[in-house]
Amino acid sequence: MNAAESNPTPTEAESTTESATKSNFIRDIMIADIESGKHGGRIQTRFPPEPNGYLHIGHAKAICLDFGLAKEFGGKTNLRFDDTNPSKEDTEYVEAIKADVQWLGFQWDGLFYASDYFQQLYDWAVQLIKADKAYVCDLTADQTREYRGTLTEPGKDSPYRNRSVEENLDLFERMKNGEFPDGSRTLRAKIDMASSNLNFRDPVMYRILHMEHHQTGNEWCIYPMYDYAHGQSDSIEQVTHSMCTLEFDNNRPLYNWFIEQLGIFPSQQYEFDRLNLTYTIMSKRKLLKLVQDKLVNGWDDPRMPTLSGMRRRGYTPEAIRNFCASLGVSKTNGTTQLQQLEYYVREDLNKHSLRVAAVLKPLKVMLTNYPDDLVEEMDAVNNPEDASAGTRKVPFSKTLYIEQDDFREVPPPKFYRLSPGKEVRLRYGYIIKCEEVIKDADGNIVELRCTYDPETRSGGPSTRKVKATIHWVSAAHALDAEVRMYDTLFTKENPEEVEEGQDFTANLNPNSLEVLTSKVEPSLLDAVAGDRYQFERMGYFCVDPNTAPGKLVFNKTIGLKDTWAKIEQRGK
Ligand code: ATP
Ligand code: MG
Numbered sequence: 038m039n040a041a042e043s044n045p046t047p048t049e050a051e052s053t054t055e056s057a058t059k060s061n062f063i064r065d066i067m068i069a070d071i072e073s074g075k076h077g078g079r080i081q082t083r084f085p086p087e088p089n090g091y092l093h094i095g096h097a098k099a100i101c102l103d104f105g106l107a108k109e110f111g112g113k114t115n116l117r118f119d120d121t122n123p124s125k126e127d128t129e130y131v132e133a134i135k136a137d138v139q140w141l142g143f144q145w146d147g148l149f150y151a152s153d154y155f156q157q158l159y160d161w162a163v164q165l166i167k168a169d170k171a172y173v174c175d176l177t178a179d180q181t182r183e184y185r186g187t188l189t190e191p192g193k194d195s196p197y198r199n200r201s202v203e204e205n206l207d208l209f210e211r212m213k214n215g216e217f218p219d220g221s222r223t224l225r226a227k228i229d230m231a232s233s234n235l236n237f238r239d240p241v242m243y244r245i246l247h248m249e250h251h252q253t254g255n256e257w258c259i260y261p262m263y264d265y266a267h268g269q270s271d272s273i274e275q276v277t278h279s280m281c282t283l284e285f286d287n288n289r290p291l292y293n294w295f296i297e298q299l300g301i302f303p304s305q306q307y308e309f310d311r312l313n314l315t316y317t318i319m320s321k322r323k324l325l326k327l328v329q330d331k332l333v334n335g336w337d338d339p340r341m342p343t344l345s346g347m348r349r350r351g352y353t354p355e356a357i358r359n360f361c362a363s364l365g366v367s368k369t370n371g372t373t374q375l376q377q378l379e380y381y382v383r384e385d386l387n388k389h390s391l392r393v394a395a396v397l398k399p400l401k402v403m404l405t406n407y408p409d410d411l412v413e414e415m416d417a418v419n420n421p422e423d424a425s426a427g428t429r430k431v432p433f434s435k436t437l438y439i440e441q442d443d444f445r446e447v448p449p450p451k452f453y454r455l456s457p458g459k460e461v462r463l464r465y466g467y468i469i470k471c472e473e474v475i476k477d478a479d480g481n482i483v484e485l486r487c488t489y490d491p492e493t494r495s496g497g498p499s500t501r502k503v504k505a506t507i508h509w510v511s512a513a514h515a516l517d518a519e520v521r522m523y524d525t526l527f528t529k530e531n532p533e534e535v536e537e538g539q540d541f542t543a544n545l546n547p548n549s550l551e552v553l554t555s556k557v558e559p560s561l562l563d564a565v566a567g568d569r570y571q572f573e574r575m576g577y578f579c580v581d582p583n584t585a586p587g588k589l590v591f592n593k594t595i596g597l598k599d600t601w602a603k604i605e606q607r608g609k
Contacts, residue, residue: 351579
């Protein structure tokens with residue numbers, strides 16, 4: 038199953054969208070705010086990842102919006118690590134996130150950590166206690182949940198809700214000083230236990246966690262919750278438009294409540310739809326499970342939806358940005374076809390990749406009437422889409438490799454490539470005819486004996502035509518290469534669709550990686566990790582970092598549109 042074959046690709050009009058930000062409701066709000074002079078017409082955004090995993094293609098959508106919109110309006114964008122949960126976070130992730138944002142083509146104005154603001158957040162918490170808007174609560178986590186009530190039932194007041202300001206100040210300070218064990222107390226906002234919005238039922242602002250933090254070390258043993266930290270961090274940075282995904286819709290009133298109570302810069306939150314892609318999962322928790330359980334080879338496994346995986350696979354930042362620009366920004370979540378992303382990858386690679394010959398599954402061809410020691414240098418075009426890319430010489434000789442798939446002993450109807458007694462053109466070479474099929478003792482085809490027509494050299498005067506042209510490499514000159522072929526990581530469009538008692542890993546595609554021993558043309562000798570090529574007729578491939586001197590390793594980025602596969606499918 039190859040996802041690329043079955044679904045429509047975007048139209049020409051969509052494909053030419055180059056602006057990072059086509060019209061959307063957040064952009065319209067910004068335009069209106071600039072016109073009305075709100076915040077002096079200033080636009081400040083932020084991208085706020087939690088450093089608890091690597092960035093994925095969903096984050097790319099958020100990054101393109103946060104950075105793209107600010108850039109469009111001459112504004113600024115901060116990269117802020119939302120690092121309020123030391124139990125899941127790590128500097129490895131901080132460094133990977135920075136590298137990925139830059140690779141995608143964006144540069145932040147300010148680089149901040151929510152943990153930079155721990156002292157300010159603490160001081161504001163004290164201010165809220167003094168205003169009788171926050172209290173220290175001794176309920177356990179389970180009790181707190183019980184007291185909160187449900188969507189249909191109001192909550193109950195905590196028995197600690199009416200502690201005096203003095204007692205709260207004293208207890209909160211002692212929480213900070215490390216006098217109490219994890220989970221024994223929290224600081225809660227005093228709002229309304231009967232509110233229809235559950236987030237308003239005295240939300241927890243601080244919890245006790247005796248744990249070293251990757252930025253602040255052992256300085257703190259109380260950590261602010263997301264809802265208390267996020268809006269205040271936005272406000273400190275004077276963020277004008279704080280964009281996040283739709284699931285935070287219900288948190289917006291609380292975001293506003295803290296800012297109002299504290300009387301600080303009025304940042305505002307706007308929610309947009311999450312990117313979901315078919316055959317893909319995006320939850321960092323689940324991606325971490327794939328890595329930890331070694332179901333993939335690390336965060337940058339080319340099958341992963343992470344930016345580092347896509348980079349390793351050969352996707353370009355331009356392609357990802359164009360894909361993000363093609364996505365709508367809306368108020369309802371949907372699922373985007375993986376083919377839409379692949380379309381933009383193919384479109385960009387087609388423009389920029391050098392063409393080379395690689396025989397992925399080699400079959401030896403001996404030209405019986407070709408001189409034994411002759412080596413001809415054939416002229417090959419580097420990129421038909423880009424004349425400035427020029428030409429190169431490729432060696433041609435008596436013994437060649439062609440693709441096993443380009444030969445059929447018994448050709449089906451409309452198969453115009455090589456078969457016994459039939460002719461085919463070798464690209465940049467000659468027309469050859471298959472005279473004899475050599476098999477081993479088990480009946481496997483090991484070699485074709487062919488003749489070539491010396492009058493038919495490409496570019497020469499002959500006008501003789503055959504129906505198909507195939508690629509080849511010269512056996513004596515070709516380099517060995519390991520080629521890693523990929524299919525989707527999951528077999529289901531929605532990997533979360535599972536039988537009872539299973540989890541998403543039940544839908545992992547057992548055939549998502551196939552490793553081939555291939556032959557590539559000698560011009561690839563000096564290829565280095567990250568170089569991208571089109572292997573003619575086979576697709577786009579990228580040099581893997583596992584490449585070492587004498588050991589070329591390629592990842593298949595994506596196929597070309599395979600017309601033969603379509604003809605065969607239709608025939609079925
Ligand atoms: P997870 O739940 O997998 O940990 P997250 O949303 O908590 O993901 P963050 O690191 O907090 O991940 O996300 C940083 C920013 O990226 C947030 O503003 C978030 O809304 C946005 N984002 C995350 N996933 C997506 C997605 N699939 N589509 C669009 N934006 C996303
Ligand atoms: Mg998160």
